[in-house]
Amino acid sequence: MRISVTVDGTTYTDDVEPRLLLVHYLRERLGKVGTVIGCDTSNCGACTVHLNGYSVKSCSVLAVQADGGDVTTIEGLSRDGTLHPVQEAFRDNHALQCGFCTPGMIMQSIDLLAEDPHPDEHTVRHGLEGNLCRCTGYQNIVSAVLDAAQRLEAKQAATQPDSAEAVR
Amino acid sequence: MTATAEPEIGKARVRKEDEHLITGRTRWTDNIVLPGMQHLAILRSPLAHARITGIDVSAARSMPGVVAVFTGADLAAEQGSLPNAWQITEDMKAPAAPSLAVDTVNFAGEAVAVVAARTAYEAQDALEGIDVDYDDLPVVLDLAAAAADEEVVYPELGTNVSAVWTFDSAEAGTGGDVEAAIRDAEVLVQRTFRQQRLIPAFMEPRSVVVDPTGPQLTVWSATQIPHILRLMLAMTLEIPEHKVRVIAPDVGGGFGGKLQVTPEEVIALLVARRLGKPVKYTESRSESMLAAHHGRDQIQKLTLAARRDGTVTGMKVELLADMGAYLRLVTSGIPILGAFMFNGIYKFGAYHFTCTNVFTNKVPTDAYRGAGRPEATFAIERMMDELAAELSRDPLELRAQNWITHDEFPFDTVAGLTYDSGNYEAATEKARELFDYAGLRREQAERRDRNDPVQLGIGVSTFTEMCGLAPSRVLGSLSYGAGGWEHAAIRMLPTGKVEVVTGSSPHGQGHETAWSQIVADQLGVPFEDVEVIHGDTQSSPRGLDTYGSRSLAVGAVAVVKAAEKVIAKAKPFAAHMMECAEDDLEFTDGRFRVTGTEKAVTLAEVALAVFAAHDLPDGLEPNLDSEATYDPENFSFPHGTHLCATEVDTETGQVHIRSYVCVDDIGHVVNPLIVDGQVHGGLAQGIAQALYEEAVHDESGTLINASFSEYLLPSAVDLPKFVTGRTETPATTNPLGVKGVGEAGTIASTPAVVNAVIDAVRHLGVKDIEMPCSPMRVWQAIHGAGRPATSDQGAAR
Numbered sequence: 001m002r003i004s005v006t007v008d009g010t011t012y013t014d015d016v017e018p019r020l021l022l023v024h025y026l027r028e029r030l031g032k033v034g035t036v037i038g039c040d041t042s043n044c045g046a047c048t049v050h051l052n053g054y055s056v057k058s059c060s061v062l063a064v065q066a067d068g069g070d071v072t073t074i075e076g077l078s079r080d081g082t083l084h085p086v087q088e089a090f091r092d093n094h095a096l097q098c099g100f101c102t103p104g105m106i107m108q109s110i111d112l113l114a115e116d117p118h119p120d121e122h123t124v125r126h127g128l129e130g131n132l133c134r135c136t137g138y139q140n141i142v143s144a145v146l147d148a149a150q151r152l153e154a155k156q157a158a159t160q161p162d163s164a165e166a167v168r
Numbered sequence: 169m170t171a172t173a174e175p176e177i178g179k180a181r182v183r184k185e186d187e188h189l190i191t192g193r194t195r196w197t198d199n200i201v202l203p204g205m206q207h208l209a210i211l212r213s214p215l216a217h218a219r220i221t222g223i224d225v226s227a228a229r230s231m232p233g234v235v236a237v238f239t240g241a242d243l244a245a246e247q248g249s250l251p252n253a254w255q256i257t258e259d260m261k262a263p264a265a266p267s268l269a270v271d272t273v274n275f276a277g278e279a280v281a282v283v284a285a286r287t288a289y290e291a292q293d294a295l296e297g298i299d300v301d302y303d304d305l306p307v308v309l310d311l312a313a314a315a316a317d318e319e320v321v322y323p324e325l326g327t328n329v330s331a332v333w334t335f336d337s338a339e340a341g342t343g344g345d346v347e348a349a350i351r352d353a354e355v356l357v358q359r360t361f362r363q364q365r366l367i368p369a370f371m372e373p374r375s376v377v378v379d380p381t382g383p384q385l386t387v388w389s390a391t392q393i394p395h396i397l398r399l400m401l402a403m404t405l406e407i408p409e410h411k412v413r414v415i416a417p418d419v420g421g422g423f424g425g426k427l428q429v430t431p432e433e434v435i436a437l438l439v440a441r442r443l444g445k446p447v448k449y450t451e452s453r454s455e456s457m458l459a460a461h462h463g464r465d466q467i468q469k470l471t472l473a474a475r476r477d478g479t480v481t482g483m484k485v486e487l488l489a490d491m492g493a494y495l496r497l498v499t500s501g502i503p504i505l506g507a508f509m510f511n512g513i514y515k516f517g518a519y520h521f522t523c524t525n526v527f528t529n530k531v532p533t534d535a536y537r538g539a540g541r542p543e544a545t546f547a548i549e550r551m552m553d554e555l556a557a558e559l560s561r562d563p564l565e566l567r568a569q570n571w572i573t574h575d576e577f578p579f580d581t582v583a584g585l586t587y588d589s590g591n592y593e594a595a596t597e598k599a600r601e602l603f604d605y606a607g608l609r610r611e612q613a614e615r616r617d618r619n620d621p622v623q624l625g626i627g628v629s630t631f632t633e634m635c636g637l638a639p640s641r642v643l644g645s646l647s648y649g650a651g652g653w654e655h656a657a658i659r660m661l662p663t664g665k666v667e668v669v670t671g672s673s674p675h676g677q678g679h680e681t682a683w684s685q686i687v688a689d690q691l692g693v694p695f696e697d698v699e700v701i702h703g704d705t706q707s708s709p710r711g712l713d714t715y716g717s718r719s720l721a722v723g724a725v726a727v728v729k730a731a732e733k734v735i736a737k738a739k740p741f742a743a744h745m746m747e748c749a750e751d752d753l754e755f756t757d758g759r760f761r762v763t764g765t766e767k768a769v770t771l772a773e774v775a776l777a778v779f780a781a782h783d784l785p786d787g788l789e790p791n792l793d794s795e796a797t798y799d800p801e802n803f804s805f806p807h808g809t810h811l812c813a814t815e816v817d818t819e820t821g822q823v824h825i826r827s828y829v830c831v832d833d834i835g836h837v838v839n840p841l842i843v844d845g846q847v848h849g850g851l852a853q854g855i856a857q858a859l860y861e862e863a864v865h866d867e868s869g870t871l872i873n874a875s876f877s878e879y880l881l882p883s884a885v886d887l888p889k890f891v892t893g894r895t896e897t898p899a900t901t902n903p904l905g906v907k908g909v910g911e912a913g914t915i916a917s918t919p920a921v922v923n924a925v926i927d928a929v930r931h932l933g934v935k936d937i938e939m940p941c942s943p944m945r946v947w948q949a950i951h952g953a954g955r956p957a958t959s960d961q962g963a964a965r
Contacts, residue, residue, distance in 0.1 A: 017289075024289075033199035034192020036420075038371050039453035043876035046371060074192035083190070091186040094841045097849060098676030099189030100371040100420030106190065125884040132876065134371050134421050135676050137852035137913075138884040140845060 003067040007032060008076025016063045022056075023047045025063035026073060034075040034103055038132070045131030048104035049073045055111035057104075057130075074103035077110075085151035086110050086144070095144035097135035105131050109145045118149060173757050176685035176695055177904075180841040183681040184700075188418075195417040197375035197390045198450045205377070206235055208436060208449040209291035211281040211298050212459060213273035216309070216529040216869025217321070218302035220271055220280065228283055228297030233290030236443060237298065239281045240268035243438050248404040250494065251429055253649035254501035256525070260331035263322050263527075265494040267431035267438075273302070274321060274493035275531045276870050277458030279431050284439055284447060307529050307869045311467055311490050314526045321493060321527040330491055330525040331500060335507050335583065337519040343582035346473070346520035349482025353473035357554045363543045364939050365465040365490070365863040367457050368536050369881055370675075372420020374460060375450040376433045378440035384413040384706075385441070389433055392422040393713040394673050396650070398705045400429040400497070401437060416703040419675035423853065424535030426675065427715045428461055428497050457874040462863055463536020465490035466503060466543055472551045473518075478559055480570045482518035485510050485547065489525050492532035498539075499532050500525055501648060505540030505634075508583040512548040513592050513632045513807060514570040519582040529869050535715060537853055537914045541633045549629045549919035557930060563628045563923070564596060564605070571630065578900075585634060587805045588900045592630060595831045595895045599809040602893050603829040608813050616931055624826070625814045625928025629920035632807035635908040636721030640799050654718070655710040656726035657795035658687070658734050662779035664772025666691060666698045668730075669795075671711015672723030673703045677910065678842040679719060685838055686724055686904070690731035691771055692758020710797070717806070717908030720838065725902045726798035733794035738774045741792075744785045745769050745777060804899045804907035808832035810920040816928035821947030823859055823925055830916065831893040835907040843909050847892050850913020856882050857914075858921035860940050880940075 004013045007030055014029055026032040026049070035058060038046030042060040049058045050072040077084040086109050089095070096102040105128065112119065112127035119127065124145045125138070133141060188194060225237040240247075250265040268279050281298050285291035306319040314321075314328045321328055337343030350356065377388040385407065391397050394416040402409035419426065432449050440447040451459070469486040489503040503523045511519055538545075552570075556563040572579045574591040581587060600606075605626070612624040637643075640651030655671035668683050684698040701707050714723075735755050742760035743750045746767055753760045761768040774792070777783070781790035810830040814823050830847065837843050860880040866872050873879040880886075898905030918939070925941045926934060934949045 019289075027199075032192075033196070034194060036194075036196060036372070037198075038373065039876045041453065041875045041877045044371065044453070074190075078191055087190040090190050091182055094183065094845050096186060096189055097678070097845055098371065098419065098421040099185070099194065100196070102189050103192050121889070128884040130883075132371065132881050132883060134369055134423070134853075134881065135849045136845060137848035137850075137890065138887055139848045139890055142884065142889075 001064050003064055005066045005069055005071060007071045008073055018062065018064055020063045021059055022061040022063050022066050023058035026058060032073050032075055035073045036100060036103060038100065043132065045108060046101050046104040048107040048131065050107060050111065055108050074106060084110070085155055086113070086148040089144040089148035089151055093140045093144035093147055095136060095140040101131060101133040105133060105141060109148065112145065113149055113152060117152065121146065173692065176688040177838050179685065179839065181681050181685055181695065181839055183678050184684060185678060185680050196372060196420060197377055197388045197417055200377045200388055200448065202377065202379055202446040205446040205448055206284040206286065206443060207288040207291045208439060208447050209283045209288065209295050210279045210432065210435065210449065211295045212455065213269065213276055213278045213280050215273060215302055215304065216276045217305040217307045218273050219305060220269060220273065220300060221303050222301040223281060224299040225281060228294040231294040231297050233286040234283060234294045236284045236439065237281060238439060240266055240270035243268050244270050246405065246438060247434060250431060250434065251400045251404055251497060252495040252500060254498050255647050256333050256500050256504055257331045260500060261325050262330070262495045263325065267434040275529050277531055279435060282435050282439060284443060309528055309530065309865060309869055311488050311526060311528065314528045315488050315524055321529055328527045330495065330527055333504055333523045335521040337582045340584055342580065342584045344518035346482045346484045346518040349473040349518040350471060350484065353481060354476040355474045355555065355558060357472040357551055357558055359470050359551065359554060359936065361468045361470065361547060361550060362938055363464040363466040363468065363546065366463045366536055366857055366861050367863050367879060368423045368425025368463055370421035370423055370425050373451045373453055373456045374426065374430065374432060376436045377446065377448045378436045379446040380440040380444060384411055385437070386413045386415065387433065387437060388415045388417055390419050390426060391416050392419065392426040392673060392675055392715055394703055394705055395671060395711040395713050397429055397433065401433070404429070404434065405437065414705045416673050422675045423537040424463060424539055424715060425460055427535045453876060454874045457879060458871055459531060461496055461532050461534040462492070463533060464543060465533050468543065468547050470547055470551055472555060474555055476559070478561055478566050478569050480514055480516040480555070482516055483510060485521045487523040489523055490530065490533055491525050491527050492530045493527060494532045496532045496534045499534045502533065502535060502540050504646060506544035508585050508634060509541050509544035510548055511581055511583050512545065513572060513630055515572050515579070516570065517582060530865060537850065538911045539716065541911065542854065542915045542918055545629070545631045545633070545915050546919045549631065550923060553628065553923045553926070567628065567630050586802060587632065588802060589897050590632065590805060590807050591833065591895060591897045592807060595807065595833050596630060596809040598893050598895060599811050599829050599831040602831065602891055603811040603827065605811065621819050622815050622817050623928040625816060625924040625926065627812040627814065627920045627922065627924025627927055629810040629916045629923065631810070631916040632805050633911060633915050634803040634805060635717030635911060636800055636804040637716030637718045638803060639801055650712065651799065652712065652722065653797050653799035654712055654723040654726045655795065655797045656723065656730045658730045658793065660734060660775040660792040662776050664693065664697065664770070664775050666693055667701055668698060668727060669701045669708045670723055670727060671708055671713070672719040673711065673713045674719070675714065677714065677719060678839065682720065682838045682842060683724060683727055686727055687731055690728060691734065692756070693771065717910040720906045721804045721902055721908045722798060722800055724906070725904060726796050728903055729796035729798050730794045733796060734792050737792050737794060738771060740785055740788060741774050741778055742769050745774065800902065802901040804835070804901060806832065806834045806907040806909065806912050808912060808916055810916040812920040812924040814921065814924040814928055816925060816946060818929065818932070818950050821943035821950065823941055823946060825855065825888040825921065827891065828888050829891045830913070831895060832909065832912050833895045833897050834909045834912065835899040836896065836905040837894065838906065844892055846909045847913045848890055850911060851890055851917045852882055852887055854914040854917030855887060855921050858918045858939055858941060860886065862940050
């Protein structure tokens with residue numbers, strides 16, 4: 001099947017097998033290897049990307065389902081050399097060790113903050129329940145997301161966008 | 169430059185490693201694509217024990233995209249036997265361990281055939297075209313039954329017992345006779361604990377790429393041990409060592425699970441060599457859980473002897489340890505690593521340890537975070553709580569009565585080690601304060617008084633561990649197959665920048681940042697000017713890799729020694745440049761200064777002068793580069809006090825961790841940010857053993873929870889916010905005064921949590937709950953007339 005998908009700002013048109021998973025399309029056809037695969041039961045969330053502005057586990061979406069869609073991966077977050085505030089917060093709070101879960105964790109965190117720009121610790125923990133990390137015990141990830149909320153608020157105050165969508 | 173720069177050691181430096189990890193510019197093994205590369209898929213046995221009577225691969229060979237299919241018979245002549253590096257006794261039984269099963273499968277998940285195809289999808293599809301005929305054999309699963317040889321895994325051995333290893337303090341001259349201590353005991357506490365089987369569950373599935381083209385056969389692997397892997401592949405497959413290069417690129421966690429020479433690495437290498445083409449194999453998560461080695465799986469029979477005044481007089485330990493079906497790299501030695509730690513921080517006088525290593529038809533066990541020491545710490549810390557309960561004593565007070573006091577170091581233990589330093593009183597006092605120990609005890613009493621359906625429990629774990637593996641002489645005395653040194657090299661570039669080569673191969677620990685901090689202080693160069701190189705046997709040719717909390721206490725000390733050599737080599741050049749005597753020079757903050765003057769040259773200036781080599785002293789080699797190999801004289805002994813408060817719902821069995829405080833003493837701290845991260849992650853894994861995780865097999869030997877849907881890796885909602893504190897008693901056995909922190913959290917936390925769960929319901933007659941303390945088991949313990957709750961089923965959330 002022929003699909004056309006915009007990924008990190010570039011539009012690609014490809015013939016794909018109907019069974020091809022979005023994550024395999026990203027990694028193997030487009031070379032977007034920043035998005036990774038940690039399980040085969042959609043439990044770990046390492047493959048999380050944004051499809052049309054919302055987080056999805058790209059191992060549970062077929063490439064053909066993304067036809068006509070707009071995908072953002074971890075590789076498309078920092079533009080013009082500037083890190084996304086959530087990326088900065090992950091680094092500054094030591095929210096990663098091996099870094100394998102990190103792409104998915106960051107993408108999910110951005111989605112979570114778009115949904116609720118002022119979460120408390122409980123909300124963050126529940127918002128990340130579908131993303132597994134084996135290194136950090138989650139403590140610094142939770143701190144990073146809470147910190148990122150403040151960074152995003154400060155950034156929004158500076159640029160005055162009027163919708164939460166701008167966060168995504 | 170100021171007179172004295174602020175030291176880098178001790179700074180909470182944000183990690184150098186993170187930039188590429190947070191932007192997705194990563195180099196995981198599975199990312200690698202090479203020209204002509206074929207993809208592998210592996211057919212695995214669905215049966216735990218069976219004879220292979222026939223394999224028909226003809227259909228698979230003709231499927232789309234398939235270039236080759238190999239069975240064990242095809243590779244039998246060249247695959248050798250996977251290595252075991254630890255012959256713990258002279259008569260240890262170690263059956264041959266093929267990478268691809270040839271005529272028998274001994275665990276469900278064992279590799280039986282391999283397909284090479286153009287794409288991973290096509291390789292996977294072709295597994296359907298392989299037809300294997302099996303004849304069932306009796307399955308050996310239960311550890312106690314296996315030890316009794318009711319059925320045997322290897323009829324040719326006639327027994328399931330691989331080895332029996334013993335330590336006796338009376339025989340070793342380190343203490344008294346434990347049988348006498350038991351005979352004379354006023355109080356005896358006897359318990360049997362089970363260390364359930366766990367799955368390391370690193371987040372990056374294992375992956376290997378092999379390129380057989382080029383002068384060296386190149387192996388990229390998601391491994392903790394590129395150097396050991398190179399040596400072992402060479403020895404196992406009889407390839408000249410210099411013809412093999414191993415690279416560990418970005419590696420996504422290990423926790424001991426990637427401390428292995430795997431069947432998949434051997435298979436990929438052999439197939440690549442046959443095809444003359446690069447190949448890639450990446451396991452699925454389910455395959456990883458089925459076929460990558462597991463951890464723990466021991467039954468501990470314990471006898472603690474004490475006087476009625478609370479003084480512990482001896483401990484006897486009888487272990488059964490499940491090897492699984494084969495002895496992998498260090499399978500046989502894992503329980504032995506625990507043998508030296510069952511005495512914990514205490515100074516009782518008699519100790520006897522015996523371990524029986526037993527084969528079963530399960531995937532092999534091997535290193536998992538802590539490796540032997542969590543099991544030992546669990547045993548002694550649970551027993552101390554049991555003794556406290558028996559004597560109606562406060563568990564902290566009872567421990568204080570028995571522990572080594574700070575003025576008694578160095579202390580020769582009953583298990584034959586010398587603890588160099590420690591201050592258990594200070595760590596415990598700090599933990600008590602952070603925890604509000606007295607306040608929580610009051611609340612516990614109130615809840616008991618009013619018969620609250622939610623009871624409060626307080627769990628204690630005062631632990632120590634041996635880490636910084638390891639003094640080579642000690643490993644030699646334990647018949648381990650290698651030493652425990654580590655290697656480092658420092659290369660001074662003409663511009664004054666520094667390359668540090670380390671033999672310790674990181675996979676999340678932050679070596680690049682920590683080593684940069686250390687070298688910045690040693691050489692007086694900016695943190696940013698240091699590049700750390702690792703994980704490739706071509707650029708980092710010597711090393712013994714990363715495990716056993718050894719990187720800082722061994723690997724970084726090698727870096728310090730190499731830096732000292734750089735300064736020593738630079739000194740005569742500096743003296744020559746300033747026309748003074750070497751004895752007149754002092755080196756501080758990156759400069760050689762003529763004592764008592766402002767006259768100085770920087771190390772960078774010396775490096776440039778040495779590079780140009782136009783005007784150097786006669787007879788000196790124009791080179792500042794230096795290397796060092798450091799072999800520790802002793803282990804290091806981190807310790808700490810962990811306190812856990814749990815709320816146990818007596819109506820549902822649900823356990824909620826209300827607060828968790830740990831005060832760890834890991835000696836000097838290089839980077840507090842990294843240290844806290846290591847502690848958090850360690851705690852999560854230890855808590856997971858206490859409450860959530862267990863590899864569960866059905867009666868046919870099938871792992872029934874071989875996915876993250878059923879194997880309960882804790883998520884963010886399952887863990888509390890930890891309170892971490894530190895005391896700092898420097899190690900005296902290395903120049904950095906560091907001890908290591910990679911495993912401390914895991915080792916200490918499991919008994920703290922289980923002690924807290926038991927403490928919440930002990931007044932209801934509960935003396936033990938088997939791990940993981942799932943709601944079902946806790947409820948059964950409470951409502952089962954105080955009988956220990958055991959079950960073959962896994963935990964349920």
